[in-house]
Amino acid sequence: MASIRVDNSNCDLCGDCIAVCPFDAIEQTEDTIQINAACKMCNLCIEACPRSAIQITQDTQSVNKDEWRGVLVFAEYFEGKVHPVTFELIGIGKKLAAQVGMKTHCLLIGYNLESTAQMLLTYGIDTVFVYDDERLLRFSADTYTNVFEDIITTLKPSIVLVGSTSIGRSLAPRVSTRSRTGLTADCTTLTIKQNTDLVQIRPAFGGNIMAQIITENHRPQFATVRYKVMDCAPVVAPFGSIEYADVTDKMTDTKIEVLRVIAKDAAPSITDADVLVVAGQGVKDKSDLALIEDFAHALNGELAVTRPLVEKGWSDYTRQIGLSGRTVKPKLIITCGVSGAIQFAACMNASEIIIAINTDKTAPIFKIAHIGIVGDLYEILPSLIEKIQGDCEYAI
Amino acid sequence: MKIAVCIKQVPGTMQVDIDPDTGVLQRAGISAKMNPYDLYALETALRLKQQVGAHVTAITMGPPQAQAIIKEAYMMGADEGVILSDTRFAGADVLATSYTLAGGLSKLGGFDLIICGKQTTDGDTAQVGPAIAEHLNIPHVAWVKTIEHMEEKSIVVEQNMEDSLEVVRMSYPCLISVEKDIYTPRLPSYLNKKKTRNKQISVLTLDDLSDQSEENYGLSGSPTQVERVFSPQPRDDHTTWDCEQVDGAELLYDLLATEKFI
Numbered sequence: 273m274a275s276i277r278v279d280n281s282n283c284d285l286c287g288d289c290i291a292v293c294p295f296d297a298i299e300q301t302e303d304t305i306q307i308n309a310a311c312k313m314c315n316l317c318i319e320a321c322p323r324s325a326i327q328i329t330q331d332t333q334s335v336n337k338d339e340w341r342g343v344l345v346f347a348e349y350f351e352g353k354v355h356p357v358t359f360e361l362i363g364i365g366k367k368l369a370a371q372v373g374m375k376t377h378c379l380l381i382g383y384n385l386e387s388t389a390q391m392l393l394t395y396g397i398d399t400v401f402v403y404d405d406e407r408l409l410r411f412s413a414d415t416y417t418n419v420f421e422d423i424i425t426t427l428k429p430s431i432v433l434v435g436s437t438s439i440g441r442s443l444a445p446r447v448s449t450r451s452r453t454g455l456t457a458d459c460t461t462l463t464i465k466q467n468t469d470l471v472q473i474r475p476a477f478g479g480n481i482m483a484q485i486i487t488e489n490h491r492p493q494f495a496t497v498r499y500k501v502m503d504c505a506p507v508v509a510p511f512g513s514i515e516y517a518d519v520t521d522k523m524t525d526t527k528i529e530v531l532r533v534i535a536k537d538a539a540p541s542i543t544d545a546d547v548l549v550v551a552g553q554g555v556k557d558k559s560d561l562a563l564i565e566d567f568a569h570a571l572n573g574e575l576a577v578t579r580p581l582v583e584k585g586w587s588d589y590t591r592q593i594g595l596s597g598r599t600v601k602p603k604l605i606i607t608c609g610v611s612g613a614i615q616f617a618a619c620m621n622a623s624e625i626i627i628a629i630n631t632d633k634t635a636p637i638f639k640i641a642h643i644g645i646v647g648d649l650y651e652i653l654p655s656l657i658e659k660i661q662g663d664c665e666y667a668i
Numbered sequence: 669m670k671i672a673v674c675i676k677q678v679p680g681t682m683q684v685d686i687d688p689d690t691g692v693l694q695r696a697g698i699s700a701k702m703n704p705y706d707l708y709a710l711e712t713a714l715r716l717k718q719q720v721g722a723h724v725t726a727i728t729m730g731p732p733q734a735q736a737i738i739k740e741a742y743m744m745g746a747d748e749g750v751i752l753s754d755t756r757f758a759g760a761d762v763l764a765t766s767y768t769l770a771g772g773l774s775k776l777g778g779f780d781l782i783i784c785g786k787q788t789t790d791g792d793t794a795q796v797g798p799a800i801a802e803h804l805n806i807p808h809v810a811w812v813k814t815i816e817h818m819e820e821k822s823i824v825v826e827q828n829m830e831d832s833l834e835v836v837r838m839s840y841p842c843l844i845s846v847e848k849d850i851y852t853p854r855l856p857s858y859l860n861k862k863k864t865r866n867k868q869i870s871v872l873t874l875d876d877l878s879d880q881s882e883e884n885y886g887l888s889g890s891p892t893q894v895e896r897v898f899s900p901q902p903r904d905d906h907t908t909w910d911c912e913q914v915d916g917a918e919l920l921y922d923l924l925a926t927e928k929f930i
């Protein structure tokens with residue numbers, strides 16, 4: 273990476289560079305000019321210097337990978353909850369760390385975090401670094417970046433994992449840019465080489481190809497991962513520790529002020545949903561739709577229907593899949609009592625996983641389903657819903 | 669008020685193939701267009717121009733043929749267009765792309781507001797906007813769904829978070845990346861097309877930027893390297909089970925758990 277140096281023998285201490293620097297990164301000591309760590313390499317001083325005494329030099333030395341150790345997971349905390357992607361990041365983070373003998377840590381930012389930090393330890397974290405301050409209560413890209421920078425300079429992690437959430441995708445590029453290092457977004461597979469290089473695989477061109485990416489000469493290696501891609505870490509007897517770090521005024525200085533928070537009224541849309549459960553004419557009575565809807569909600573998904581159900585007035589047109597309804601491409605679609613007519617199938621057959629439940633083994637839906645279950649929805653669904661609801665939800 | 673909009677030219681279709689023998693991307697003959705998400709960014713700038721008066725500059729980094737999208741921006745109503753084009757910019761990842769765009773934006777200077785699209789359809793990272801803001805040391809808000817109003821020194825926007833909307837005030841200069849559907853993009857106007865037919869497009873190369881060290885641009889300025897690309901394995905297995913033989917509920921439960929839906 274490049275760095276800026278001052279040739280003090282050529283400098284007449286005119287102070288132009290100090291005046292022009294937006295970051296207060298240039299200081300005068302006795303008879304020399306020094307550039308400190310606040311430098312963001314904006315180069316304004318280089319242009320301002322009348323004697324060309326400030327130069328950029330190239331640091332060709334490659335990074336010393338042994339200096340950068342450990343996996344740091346950003347534990348996204350928002351409105352009193354840890355985003356569940358965090359436990360999945362810990363899961364993959366611990367696997368990667370174990371392969372090269374590194375530790376796994378969490379960064380937790382917010383306010384009133386003690387119980388949350390304790391909870392994170394139960395996922396087998398070595399150290400939870402906590403920045404607990406009322407001024408960090410709400411996410412703001414600038415303050416959270418400052419905090420992140422602090423932990424990166426003190427801990428020097430080899431790998432930093434952040435969830436591909438609204439917050440993570442706004443924060444990670446800022447932090448990686450400040451660290452002048454690489455960031456690979458939305459990784460679907462992560463493995464590690466013995467030299468601690470992270471092998472990152474991500475879809476590109478709308479999922480039409482996969483790219484394998486490494487960050488060979490820079491540390492830390494930043495990757496974001498979407499929710500529900502990696503396996504959740506198991507709960508263990510806690511062994512790690514919690515470290516509270518100082519929160520300074522400089523860190524919390526922000527140009528962004530949160531004025532109001534509006535809760536979203538979740539207006540569900542079948543086109544946006546990741547999971548759809550579809551009711552067809554195999555559902556015998558309008559009141560039975562509740563069963564299908566319960567199943568959909570148990571999977572955090574939405575109810576969709578075939579056209580005959582809309583024609584009977586059992587459901588709204590906005591939930592209809594098909595040529596005269598909507599086209600959908602969710603991660604998972606489960607059809608219950610749907611024959612699979614072409615006008616329906618053509619508008620859902622690009623879904624990632626298609627599961628069909630139908631009593632008639634000759635129904636056309638079985639030709640497109642990845643998993644077909646020849647059986648009665650009234651027998652399968654109630655016990656399946658019961659099993660799912662028996663599972664406990666994520667803690668806190 | 670000076671507004672810059674970052675727009676990118678992307679392939680017209682994402683149906684790219686990989687040569688199975690050489691592993692090389694086959695992109696020949698694919699038409700190019702403006703990144704659809706950037707139309708919303710441009711429209712946002714043009715609406716603000718109508719509301720409060722502004723000078724709108726469209727800026728892109730790309731090969732010379734990316735001038736086509738600057739022309740399109742002129743037809744929609746942009747006042748000025750700049751293309752950052754240099755063979756030494758080629759092969760840029762998020763860091764190098766945002767560094768180059770930030771360099772171009774500083775060179776042009778004086779922007780109060782920079783607007784980016786939510787993401788591109790080819791890079792698809794949604795990371796370039798926040799990274800530009802970091803290089804310029806200005807605040808940013810991503811996922812802007814609504815512009816509430818503009819004040820003399822700041823902008824008030826609605827930010828789309830996972831479970832809530834946050835109304836925030838941010839002082840200029842600053843950057844926002846806007847959601848799809850913030851406004852409906854206008855169509856290029858025929859009148860503007862005629863008016864701007866000979867309108868100049870400024871070209872900036874590395875020699876115009878303040879940091880002239882080639883190492884910070886393009887492939888050499890990119891910390892991430894693509895080791896290989898390959899086709900994803902499509903799911904084309906089909907299995908049908910009969911509840912006469914198996915417990916359907918149990919089977920589905922295990923399957924949903926393995927695929928991490930429960």
Ligand SMILES: Cc1cc2nc3c(=O)[nH]c(=O)nc-3n(C[C@H](O)[C@H](O)[C@H](O)COP(=O)(O)OP(=O)(O)OC[C@H]3O[C@@H](n4cnc5c(N)ncnc54)[C@H](O)[C@@H]3O)c2cc1C
Binds near residue numbers: 581596597611629
């Ligand atoms: C121009 C045109 C446009 C159309 N557009 C659409 C459209 O947009 N969307 C749409 O959906 N349709 C559309 N259709 C209608 C389409 O052709 C089908 O008639 C419709 O999709 C059938 O809906 P279904 O599968 O729910 O019902 P059916 O075809 O009646 O299938 C019901 C299925 O449920 C099974 N079943 C019965 N009981 C059970 C049980 N207890 N457990 C499990 N399975 C059971 C049966 O074996 C059967 O296969 C269109 C048709 C035309 C001509």
Ligand SMILES: Nc1ncnc2c1ncn2[C@@H]1O[C@H](COP(=O)(O)O)[C@@H](O)[C@H]1O
Binds near residue numbers: 706727765
């Ligand atoms: N080469 C480029 N030229 C101009 N703007 C870009 C370029 N690449 C990305 N952007 C901007 O950054 C946004 C996010 O892009 P990406 O991170 O690639 O998804 C886009 O919507 C554009 O506004």
